[in-house]
Amino acid sequence: MTTSTKNPTETGVSGGRSSVRLVLVGVPASPGFAMGRAFQVISRELTVVEETISESRVETEEQVFLKAVERTSKEINQIKEISETRTGVYDSLIFATHLMILQDPGLVNGVLDMIRKGHKNARWAVHVVLGDYIDRFGKIDSPAMRDKAADLRDLYNRLMAAMENSEPALAEVSSENGAVLVAHEIMPSFLMSLKPGQAQALLMDTGGRTSHVAILARSLQIPVVSGLRDVASRVKSGDTVIVDGTDGRVIVNPNDDDIRKFHERQEVYERQRRELFTMRRLEPMTRDGKYITLHANIELPSEAEKVMDYGATGIGLYRSEFLFFQNSAPSEEEQTEAYKRILNTMAPCPVTIRTLDAGGDKLVEGLSAANEANPFMGWRSIRVCLSREDIFRTQLKALLLANEKGNLRILLPMISGLDELRKAKACIRSCIAELEAKGHKCAAVKVGVMIEVPAAVMMVNLLAKEVDFFSIGTNDLIQFTLAVDRTNELITDMFQPHHPAVLNMIYNTIMAAHREGIPVAVCGEMSSDPLSVLLLVGLGVDELSMTPWCVMATKKIIRSINFEDVHETALSVLQMDDADRVNDYMYKKYAQTITDLEISSFVGPVANKLKSDKD
Numbered sequence: 001m002t003t004s005t006k007n008p009t010e011t012g013v014s015g016g017r018s019s020v021r022l023v024l025v026g027v028p029a030s031p032g033f034a035m036g037r038a039f040q041v042i043s044r045e046l047t048v049v050e051e052t053i054s055e056s057r058v059e060t061e062e063q064v065f066l067k068a069v070e071r072t073s074k075e076i077n078q079i080k081e082i083s084e085t086r087t088g089v090y091d092s093l094i095f096a097t098h099l100m101i102l103q104d105p106g107l108v109n110g111v112l113d114m115i116r117k118g119h120k121n122a123r124w125a126v127h128v129v130l131g132d133y134i135d136r137f138g139k140i141d142s143p144a145m146r147d148k149a150a151d152l153r154d155l156y157n158r159l160m161a162a163m164e165n166s167e168p169a170l171a172e173v174s175s176e177n178g179a180v181l182v183a184h185e186i187m188p189s190f191l192m193s194l195k196p197g198q199a200q201a202l203l204m205d206t207g208g209r210t211s212h213v214a215i216l217a218r219s220l221q222i223p224v225v226s227g228l229r230d231v232a233s234r235v236k237s238g239d240t241v242i243v244d245g246t247d248g249r250v251i252v253n254p255n256d257d258d259i260r261k262f263h264e265r266q267e268v269y270e271r272q273r274r275e276l277f278t279m280r281r282l283e284p285m286t287r288d289g290k291y292i293t294l295h296a297n298i299e300l301p302s303e304a305e306k307v308m309d310y311g312a313t314g315i316g317l318y319r320s321e322f323l324f325f326q327n328s329a330p331s332e333e334e335q336t337e338a339y340k341r342i343l344n345t346m347a348p349c350p351v352t353i354r355t356l357d358a359g360g361d362k363l364v365e366g367l368s369a370a371n372e373a374n375p376f377m378g379w380r381s382i383r384v385c386l387s388r389e390d391i392f393r394t395q396l397k398a399l400l401l402a403n404e405k406g407n408l409r410i411l412l413p414m415i416s417g418l419d420e421l422r423k424a425k426a427c428i429r430s431c432i433a434e435l436e437a438k439g440h441k442c443a444a445v446k447v448g449v450m451i452e453v454p455a456a457v458m459m460v461n462l463l464a465k466e467v468d469f470f471s472i473g474t475n476d477l478i479q480f481t482l483a484v485d486r487t488n489e490l491i492t493d494m495f496q497p498h499h500p501a502v503l504n505m506i507y508n509t510i511m512a513a514h515r516e517g518i519p520v521a522v523c524g525e526m527s528s529d530p531l532s533v534l535l536l537v538g539l540g541v542d543e544l545s546m547t548p549w550c551v552m553a554t555k556k557i558i559r560s561i562n563f564e565d566v567h568e569t570a571l572s573v574l575q576m577d578d579a580d581r582v583n584d585y586m587y588k589k590y591a592q593t594i595t596d597l598e599i600s601s602f603v604g605p606v607a608n609k610l611k612s613d614k615d
Contacts, residue, residue: 019239019253024228027207028248029214031549032223033266034180034201035259038239038252040232041183041190048160051121061115065122068162073102075158079189095189102155107133123163130156150211154187180241184232188212191220201243203231203250209547215303218549225250272598276552280311284555286537290563293543294551295352297523301338303548304345311552314349316545317411317471317523318342320395321357329391335398339408347405352471352521352545354411354450355424356395357381381414386423396431399445406443411471416455418462425466450523452476457505460512470513471545474524478502496579497526503535503582507574510540521545530594531586533557538570553599560597 053061080095101107107129114125130152137149178197184205191199191213199222207214207226217224223245235241235252242251242262246269251258284294295316296307307315323330323338330338343351358380385392399410412424425447432442449456449463452473456463464470474497479485481501484494496502506522513520521543526532528550536544537558544554569589576582 021255021258022234022250022252024225024231024234024250024252026203026225026229026231026248026250027209027227028245029207029209029211029226030202030217030222030224031246031269032201032221033245033262033269034223034243035254035262035266036178036180036200036241038182038203038235038237038241039179040235040237041181041186048123048127049121050124053115053119053121055119058116058119061120061122061125062112064163065111065115065126068122068126068159069102069108071162072155072158073099075162076102076189079192082192095192098151098155098189101151123160126156126159126163130159150185150187150207150213153185154189157187158189180243182231182235182237182241186213188216191216201241201245202226203228203235203241203243205229205232219306268598268600272600276556276599279552279555279559280309282311282555282559284311284558286558286561286563286566288562288564290537292537292541292558293519293521294555294558295350295521295543295545296548296551297545298342298548301341304342307346307548308349310548311555312548314407315342315346315351315353316521316543318351318353319357320353320355324356324358332394332398332401335395336401339399339402340404343402343405343407347407350407350409350446352409352411352448353399354413355382355399356385356391357413358384382412382420382424383414386420386427389427392424392427393431396428397435400428400431400435400442401440403443403445406445408443409446409448409469411448411450413450413473414453414476415449415463416453417459418466421449421463421466451509452480454481454505457509460509461515464512464516464518467518469519469521470509471521471523472506472509472541474502474506474522474526477505477524481505497529497532498535498573498582498586499579500574500577500582503539503570503574506536506541507539507570514540519543528554530557530599531583531590534561534566534590535570535573535586537561537563538566538568538573540567553597556597556599557594560593 076095076098080099110129111122111125114120114129115122118125120128134149134152134156137152178200180201180203181199182203185207186202186204191202202213202217202222202224204213204224204226205228207224209226211226214224214226223243225243225245225248227248228250231250235250239252240254242254242258244250244262244265251262254262283291285291293314294312295314296303296310296312297317298304298307298315298319301318304315320335320339323335339353342353385395396410399408402408410428412421415421415424428445428447435442446468448467448469448471450471450473451457451460451463453476457477460470478495478497478499482494482496482499484491510520519542520540522536522541523545526536527544528546530553533544533554534557546554569586573582573585576585
């Protein structure tokens with residue numbers, strides 16, 4: 001969204017022209033507030049010429065490429081060391097991933113084959129081979145795949161620069177501290193190359209909350225608004241910019257009233273941040289003694305170290321397909337090392353690792369069916385694993401070997417009936433027997449299923465008898481139940497988490513689980529929305545798992561309520577026949593409660609609505 005007004009009290013930096021006030025809205029990728037002068041990070045134009053080379057020149061071009069790989073490896077290792085110092089060893093593993101891609105035999109051999117067999121110059125070979133990877137991943141509507149495309153673009157820039165002995169294709173940032181960097185895309189390695197304090201905020205056309213640069217920026221406490229689409233063309237160097245990384249709002253050439261409100265909100269943000277951090281070591285317990293477990297969802301092994309810093313007591317969802325995006329067939333040893341890193345970091349706290357969830361929007365080379373009319377309801381998740389048992393067993397054995405501390409919980413996605421569950425459990429038992437026959441001692445492991453398909457809800461009484469826990473994936477459950485693709489702008493308003501059908505499905509799942517004495521977690525976006533948290537706690541959910549930085553605000557909500565009150569409210573809501581009635585009822589009953597908690601800088605859209613109403 002963009003709005004603009006003339007701002008006669010401000011002047012631009014070019015020739016004294018009057019500035020235009022712009023309000024831009026994007027994705028809030030890293031919370032916080034900043035105000036400063038914009039500085040455009042401009043990509044240098046790259047010209048790559050295709051040449052057909054003679055046989056005598058093949059060896060020379062091979063060396064050009066291999067030396068560029070060597071130089072780029074050294075640069076990335078240096079950046080990794082800087083990142084270890086500034087953001088911690090685990091966030092620096094993002095750059096270890098860059099090195100893995102750079103050393104991938106498929107990539108290296110692909111370039112060398114084009115030089116040797118195709119008789120093409122090295123720069124053109126890199127352009128074609130790496131460019132093909134970037135195009136393929138960039139076209140997939142998946143945050144993880146777009147992140148991989150960004151990693152590849154980062155390597156592309158560095159390899160091209162190395163082959164012509166220049167710096168990567170990005171302009172030097174102004175030496176002036178505190179610039180608001182504006183770019184179509186900012187690469188993780190570029191961010192880590194900046195001096196501390198050189199960037200006070202980032203604005204990007206591309207990216208989202210889970211991008212690698214956003215993860216690093218959160219560690220560095222740099223506000224980021226991404227997904228702005230055309231910010232690089234609309235914001236010029238020298239423009240004064242206000243950045244609200246909490247709401248995803250940017251004001252270009254603000255007026256006096258904007259600046260006054262910025263200072264007020266910045267002060268509120270800092271105060272709320274200080275107060276929320278006092279929550280980290282407090283128990284997530286209601287006033288009348290109901291304990292709600294708070295875990296964190298993570299995308300990368302690098303995030304595990306930060307989880308407990310935000311007050312979480314475990315990991316409620318690690319999406320293991322990330323490893324398969326890096327390498328479509330990671331070995332047992334590679335997977336074991338990755339899982340062990342997370343499990344040992346978090347021990348003795350529990351870690352829930354979801355088995356490979358390929359298919360749908362999570363395309364993994366060799367594991368996703370081509371030309372499916374409806375991939376979200378096609379060959380994906382547990383269906384892929386059970387039909388490719390070799391890959392499934394490799395993953396299961398890696399998980400079991402990594403479970404040295406006994407804190408692993410295996411989560412099976414998209415289970416729709418007992419047959420799938422029993423086959424998956426048989427694979428787990430068989431893998432345990434195989435490992436123990438080889439002399440490995442396998443620690444006890446809990447097995448659970450994701451409740452995200454309506455068929456599973458209809459089977460919960462039977463499923464609950466055969467697993468150790470349930471985890472409700474509300475994002476997919478809502479989509480499948482209401483037949484609404486939440487990425488489809490034409491029907492976005494129909495994606496209703498508080499639809500009576502959805503709430504009754506959640507309640508029925510909880511009741512079935514509790515009858516069998518097993519806990520229920522919720523790991524979808526409902527877990528970090530304030531009004532949804534009140535409903536979920538009232539319905540009887542035992543565990544909420546969310547983005548790490550939402551944990552403290554959710555803990556504050558839980559500590560402010562009585563379970564008996566929200567339980568009574570939830571039972572009343574279950575009798576309602578319309579999502580709008582539910583939302584209005586919850587808003588009227590709890591709006592002031594949430595406002596009084598002063599957590600508006602750190603929670604989701606409902607709190608933002610409360611904040612805007614108050615303003």
